[in-house]
Amino acid sequence: xxxxxxxxxxxxxxxxxxxxxxxxxxxxxxxxxxxxxxxxxxxxxxxxxxxxxxxxxxxxxxxxxxx
Numbered sequence: 365x366x367x368x369x370x371x372x373x374x375x376x377x378x379x380x381x382x383x384x385x386x387x388x389x390x391x392x393x394x395x396x397x398x399x400x401x402x403x404x405x406x407x408x409x410x411x412x413x414x415x416x417x418x419x420x421x422x423x424x425x426x427x428x429x430x431x
Contacts (some may be wrong), residue, residue, distance in 0.1 A: 366370040375407050389421065 375396065376383045377405035388404065398407045401423030 368404045369401070370409055370412060372405055372407075375412055378409075378412055 370378070372383050372386055375381075375386055379396075386395060387405075388418070390398055394417075396407050397411040398405050400406070
C-alpha cells in the first residue's frame with residue numbers, strides 16, 4: 365500500500381502551522397518527518413499524524429508528569 369503524500373500547504377492546514385514554520389522546522393531537523401520527491405518536499409500523512417500525537421504526549425508529560 366502506498367502512503368498518502370502531502371505537500372507543505374496541506375501539512376500547514378493539518379497542523380495549523382504556517383508554511384514558513386514548517387520550512388524552518390525542516391531546516392533545523394524538527395517537525396514531522398519529510399522527504400524530497402524531485403523538487404517538492406513531501407510528508408507522509410501518517411508521519412504528520414504521529415508527530416501531532418507526539419506533541420500532545422510531550423505536552424501532557426511536561427504539564428502533568430505523565431503521558
